[in-house]
Every structure is written in structure tokens, then in C-alpha cells.
Amino acid sequence: MCEEPVEERPLPPPFMWACVECAWFLLRLAQKWDDPEGCFWEQLQTARHIAASHPAEVPHQHLDGCELCPGYARRDDGDVALVWAQHRARDLFMPPSLARLM
Known part of the structure; x- marks a missing residue:
């Protein structure tokens, strides 16, 4: 995955455990986490x-110095809203140092 140490992954919120698809995706992610x-x-x-x-569960814009959120916020073309939501959703299950890479 990464050569550098990464902070611990956050505990996903309850809605993710209550959703069959989310739980399946979390399981797949856990299985592949250390895959070369x-x-x-x-x-x-x-x-x-x-x-x-x-x-409704996607976190709001990062206001703590995220380098990507201002760029997403300035754009108004078609797919940017979905891509930006995916960027923010990564905070729910990825360490911040990895979640904010894209």
C-alpha cells in the first residue's frame, strides 16, 4: 500500500455497518489493505x-486546510459534484493522509 507509516484508519460510522453494500466494500477494502x-x-x-x-452522510467541505476542496468548490461542471462528494466520503473510512490525496 504505502511505504510510509500511515495513521490508523477511522472506525466507519454506523450507517456503513447497517448497509449491506457498505459493509461488503469495507470487507473488500480490509482484505486488500496490505496487498502489494x-x-x-x-x-x-x-x-x-x-x-x-x-x-446525506457525506461530510461537508473540509475547512482545515484541505488542498483539494477549494478547487472542487470553484468548479461547476457536471461530474465535479460527485467527484468532490467521493473525496469527502473517503474521510469516513480512510486515514486523512490518504483520504485527501484525491
Whole structure:
């Protein structure tokens, strides 16, 4: 996954454990976490599912110096809202140092 040490993953919120799809994505992510090829696809799938199926649960814009949120906020083209929601949703299940890479 990464060569550098990464802070612990956050405990996903209750809504993710109550959703069969979220729980399945979390399981796949956990299984692939230490895979030498990484777990990028699993991260994307999980974030995409949350943004599409649980939009009310997606955190608000990062106000703590996130380098990506201001750029997303300035854009108004079609897919940017979904991509930005996926970016913010990653905070629910990824350490911040990894969640905010995309």
C-alpha cells in the first residue's frame, strides 16, 4: 500500500455497518489493505457507493486546510459534484493522509 507509516484508519460510522453494500466494500477494502498492489480500486468503489447511495452522510467541505476542496468548490461542471462528494466520503473510512490525496 504505502511505504510510509500511515495513521490508523477511522472506525466507519454506523450507517456503513447497517448497509449491506457498505459493509461488503469495507470487507473488500480490509482484505486488500496490505496487498502489494494496493487497494485503490476498493477505495474508489467505497467512496462512489457512499456518494451515490448515502449523499446525506457525506461530510461537508473540509475547512482545515484541505488542498483539494477549494478547487472542487470553484468548479461547476457536471461530474465535479460527485467527484468532490467521493473525496469527502473517503474521510469516513480512510486515514486523512490518504483520504485527501484525491
